[in-house]
Amino acid sequence: MNAHQLSQKLELDYSTIRHHLEVMEKNSLTVSIGEGYGKAYLLSQDMLDNYSFFEEIWERIGNKVKNSGKENLLDE
Numbered sequence: 024m025n026a027h028q029l030s031q032k033l034e035l036d037y038s039t040i041r042h043h044l045e046v047m048e049k050n051s052l053t054v055s056i057g058e059g060y061g062k063a064y065l066l067s068q069d070m071l072d073n074y075s076f077f078e079e080i081w082e083r084i085g086n087k088v089k090n091s092g093k094e095n096l097l098d099e
Contacts, residue, residue, distance in 0.1 A: 025063050 026044055030037040044064055047053040052070045056063045070077065 025061055027060070029064070 024032065026037060026040045029035075029044075030040040033040065044053065044055075048055060048064070051067050053064045054067045056065065066074075
């Protein structure tokens with residue numbers, strides 16, 4: 024997906040999506056294909072290779088969020 028598609032799907036501001044995509048790409052979590060407005064983003068090979076670790080961390084974070092009464096953040 025490109026940044027616009029992600030912003031629509033996640034119902035977040037386009038500039039917020041762009042910022043986080045830049046951070047994720049800088050930290051080798053994603054890679055991009057193409058240029059300009061249509062640039063698409065994919066998970067990097069390193070992220071794919073370590074996705075099980077991501078899921079483990081996400082579950083731990085999710086449990087903390089659920090315990091703090093903010094369940095709706097993870098429901099999307």
